[in-house]
Amino acid sequence: MSKTTPATAFLRRAEIPFETLLYDYDPSVEKLGVHAAAAVNEPPERVFKTLMTDVDGKPVCAVIPVARELSLKKLATACSGKIAKMMKPADAERVTGYRVGGISPFGGRKVVPTFVAQEVLEQPYILLNGGGRGVQVKLAVPDALAVMNGRTADLLAVIS
Template sequence: MTKTTPATAFLKRKNVTFETLVYDYDPSVSKLGVHAAAGVGESTDYVFKTLMAEVDGKPVCVVIPVARELSMKKLAAAFSGKSAKMMKPADAERITGFRVGGISPFGQRKQVSTALAREALELPYILTNGGGRGIQVKLAVADALEAMGGGTADLLASAD
């Protein structure tokens, strides 16, 4: 039995069907999302990372595939802004109520505008952080979008 996190409690309150998967979190790895995918035995195509950023100084949340990079230009455009930057880890922890490495798009302390990478629409389900280090939640893309209260957007840097 996995302990309840603010994210899983939020999903339960919203009556969202999800599965919780746990893995051994290792903070020393360079790509935590890729490590999470391997830890739960899923392709990196299905595992998404939660990033906290700022667009024109306002906090936003984006959820993108773990093996891909975020385009700051596309991020700003997705939220009708002029400039975007990654949020400082301490600010992300304060706003979300989660620790870096365990930030979930669900059940954040402060609701902020959220966008899911449009590539998710091609998938039957995604996995994203379940509100704790070493915890992933697996849910249908439509359910994830509804629970996030956001939309989809073109967010990814071009793959080389």
């Protein structure tokens, strides 16, 4: 399957091997990422979501497993910052050039610091948004981290 987006074009230019997986995007589901994982027949711990945040007034991208929640406190610590908050959807779209539901850590409008949940290191490969609603890209973890210049960190909220 093939669909060209700014993210897939970016990966091709970087000569990163990847596979594109398309699925029927359904904005009515409660957990879009978990729905995407099921739609492409992958376990949720291998499918990662891209969250745009603001740390001390600067944009930061956080990449975490779709079934988990981000700890804003841990993200701020990873960034050596004080206060992290989720970016408003309109701001996330302006910074990345992507629509919410299709935000990718690859090929965005601006290059921003990217932090990836350390659990990524437990996976042989991961899937991430490919720059469009209903588009996932599957690639090796080392390639994903290298091309997004991602730094791994403890980012996940503790499940009680």
